[in-house]
Amino acid sequence: MLTVWAILIDGLIYASWLFLVAAGLTVIYGVMRILNMAHGSLYALGAYAAASALGWYYNGVGDQLWIALAMIAACAVMIGALAGVIMERGVLRLMYGRDEVLMLIVTFAMLLILEDVMKLIWGTTPYFAYQPYAAMGRFNIGVLTVSGYQLMVVGVSVVVGLALWFWLERTKIGKILRSIIHDREVSEAMGVNVRRMFTITFMIGAALGAIAGGVTAPIISVVPGVGVEVIVVAFAVVVTGGLGSITGAAIGALIVGLARAVSIHTMPELELFIVYAVMASVLIFRPHGLFGQAVARKI
Amino acid sequence: MGHPLSRAGMRRTLLSTATSIALISAGVMGISQAAHAEDTFKVGLVTFLSGGASGPFGVPAAQAAETVIKAINAGELPAPYDSAGVNGLQLESVVIDEAGGPTKQVEEYRNLVQRQNVNAVIGYISSGDCLAVGPVAEEMQTFTIAFDCGTPRLFEDVSNPTYLFRTGLDAVADNVGAAHYLNDAKSDISRLAGIQQNYAWGQDSWQDFTLSMEQLMPDVEIVDNQTPQIFQGNYGTEISALQTRRPDIIHSSMWGGDMEAFVAQANVRGLLEQATAILTTGESGLHRFENQAPNGTILGGRGPFGGFMPENDLSEWFSKAYEAEHGTPPSYPASKMAQALLGLKYAADNSGAEGVPSSEQLAAALKGATFESVSGTVKMALAGGHQAMQPMLYGEYHYSADTGPELRNVRAYKGECVSPPDGQNALEWIKAGFPGADCD
Numbered sequence: 001m002l003t004v005w006a007i008l009i010d011g012l013i014y015a016s017w018l019f020l021v022a023a024g025l026t027v028i029y030g031v032m033r034i035l036n037m038a039h040g041s042l043y044a045l046g047a048y049a050a051a052s053a054l055g056w057y058y059n060g061v062g063d064q065l066w067i068a069l070a071m072i073a074a075c076a077v078m079i080g081a082l083a084g085v086i087m088e089r090g091v092l093r094l095m096y097g098r099d100e101v102l103m104l105i106v107t108f109a110m111l112l113i114l115e116d117v118m119k120l121i122w123g124t125t126p127y128f129a130y131q132p133y134a135a136m137g138r139f140n141i142g143v144l145t146v147s148g149y150q151l152m153v154v155g156v157s158v159v160v161g162l163a164l165w166f167w168l169e170r171t172k173i174g175k176i177l178r179s180i181i182h183d184r185e186v187s188e189a190m191g192v193n194v195r196r197m198f199t200i201t202f203m204i205g206a207a208l209g210a211i212a213g214g215v216t217a218p219i220i221s222v223v224p225g226v227g228v229e230v231i232v233v234a235f236a237v238v239v240t241g242g243l244g245s246i247t248g249a250a251i252g253a254l255i256v257g258l259a260r261a262v263s264i265h266t267m268p269e270l271e272l273f274i275v276y277a278v279m280a281s282v283l284i285f286r287p288h289g290l291f292g293q294a295v296a297r298k299i
Numbered sequence: 300m301g302h303p304l305s306r307a308g309m310r311r312t313l314l315s316t317a318t319s320i321a322l323i324s325a326g327v328m329g330i331s332q333a334a335h336a337e338d339t340f341k342v343g344l345v346t347f348l349s350g351g352a353s354g355p356f357g358v359p360a361a362q363a364a365e366t367v368i369k370a371i372n373a374g375e376l377p378a379p380y381d382s383a384g385v386n387g388l389q390l391e392s393v394v395i396d397e398a399g400g401p402t403k404q405v406e407e408y409r410n411l412v413q414r415q416n417v418n419a420v421i422g423y424i425s426s427g428d429c430l431a432v433g434p435v436a437e438e439m440q441t442f443t444i445a446f447d448c449g450t451p452r453l454f455e456d457v458s459n460p461t462y463l464f465r466t467g468l469d470a471v472a473d474n475v476g477a478a479h480y481l482n483d484a485k486s487d488i489s490r491l492a493g494i495q496q497n498y499a500w501g502q503d504s505w506q507d508f509t510l511s512m513e514q515l516m517p518d519v520e521i522v523d524n525q526t527p528q529i530f531q532g533n534y535g536t537e538i539s540a541l542q543t544r545r546p547d548i549i550h551s552s553m554w555g556g557d558m559e560a561f562v563a564q565a566n567v568r569g570l571l572e573q574a575t576a577i578l579t580t581g582e583s584g585l586h587r588f589e590n591q592a593p594n595g596t597i598l599g600g601r602g603p604f605g606g607f608m609p610e611n612d613l614s615e616w617f618s619k620a621y622e623a624e625h626g627t628p629p630s631y632p633a634s635k636m637a638q639a640l641l642g643l644k645y646a647a648d649n650s651g652a653e654g655v656p657s658s659e660q661l662a663a664a665l666k667g668a669t670f671e672s673v674s675g676t677v678k679m680a681l682a683g684g685h686q687a688m689q690p691m692l693y694g695e696y697h698y699s700a701d702t703g704p705e706l707r708n709v710r711a712y713k714g715e716c717v718s719p720p721d722g723q724n725a726l727e728w729i730k731a732g733f734p735g736a737d738c739d
Contacts, residue, residue, distance in 0.1 A: 006540070009539070013535055013536075124348065128587070130567075144542055145570075229528075268525045268540065
């Protein structure tokens, strides 16, 4: 029974983190039809920015937890949005209308460039910013303990999910974006400034990636390559859920998170296999993912 | 005014002058390069300068090389290495990033030997890179020292080496030593678990350790082994799984940022209050853990390196010089690089060569040799005289704001206790109950 509880709790915690990582990726694809390989670099930028800010803050400036958490959010949003606008205006804007595969290669190039830029800025030494993780303590559930910080990540994930839903479903910009998703050319003909909407979408997607990195920074050792590690599993989640679907990303994250927890608690050697086995199983029966929709090709 | 030159004659004169200048320049440069080559000994240094292994391992090793090479060239090392240079030659280094995988490293190795014309190569942290480069070193007949990689397969694949050496211990010694330490210091344990990175290093380490435990503490039950991906970073689920198994001891061969992240997360989650961790590479975090690791955590340093270095003139000099230049005490990867360079200097100084020693002369000098190092006396007693045999040490981590990090209850196990006799397969030796081991 303890193992079942542990699987449920761990699955939920990991799924929340996965959703945070995958949300920005799926938002950008849903609106812009760009499979953003550089999303991992945006995650890493957020992690480095948060770790640097926390290192500065805890190194004699202060030790208030709420200030540290506010700094994580502020740094991640700022660096993500800034990097997003530079990438969209500086590179992607020149490529709109090209094939999706070409856009994939362009974003892969940006990933490689950003990886080296981060090495130039932050070097290769690992950054640890564990203080918020330690300060939030832990809660006992039988012999199992869960850290307060991990529970906070669940909360952040829920808030981000609800905010995305509200933004897309209940705001004017959201309605415009949905019209672009439905038919970009008709939206343009109706007077929608699609390029401006693309910039806003990419900034928000990039900021979401950076927030995921910022939130993760106090848990991990921030080293070169952290972004590359997460992009693969993020793709597995969004493909399982259906590219471009927020609900799909949430359900995909939950399925992958729970499957991985079952594996780790029962057959740890199959941990990596199980994530991709789930993805492959879903794609066999639903080639566009759980919530993905087949789109008729325009000629 | 003299007779003016015709345009064609002028062109010929200019061409002739330019050709002469070019030939003279080439001659001077050639003489200069030849003189330069005769004055210097060129060594290729290969270590991680990027990627996850760079911060905890690669960069400290590169920094150690910088410190030691500078001192060798200036003749500032303590005796017996107080003569300037190697065999009187200034040591010049070419540093290569180890990142990129075995195929790239084989290509880089060939470039070092064929294009950069290095006289020797020191490098390789990754076991995969060592295994790939080892046979190439033999093929290219170039004196090569593997300074850190731990795979015991290195001298199984290169079974009759001439040019390939390893100046440190392999992973068998790490894990046999860990089992001996638990047997001596934690004899009351009954449940054992592990967490290893899911690749050859982690799998081999767990196999060597559990087989050793079966020999030394057969009543201990192995309750779990977690195998996260390398560089995974977040170990929340693995920590829960370990908590539900309620082990007394958690063995881990995880290294670098992964190891430090696991320790920090497991500490906050209370896992390291329920169980004691024994970390075979934990010494690399000695000066970084502070309160992230609980007191009593058992650390290894892959031999008498880093915080486990014995007190001698060389280790004192190295610790002071490294800390003065790089602002932190040397960790074990830094000490191992220093040891490899001292091995090279020993080989060159004792090669009997006039000028630049050949790879054959270097290999003959180091094979089966005994030389002094930052880790004490090193005997090249394994792999037919091509690998060091040294003691293995473990100790408990203790930290307080007043004293800083300390290693307490340190126990040392002789090389003859933790390594199989020369020529014997390690797994068979462990399974047979360590025949011939001298642990007194």
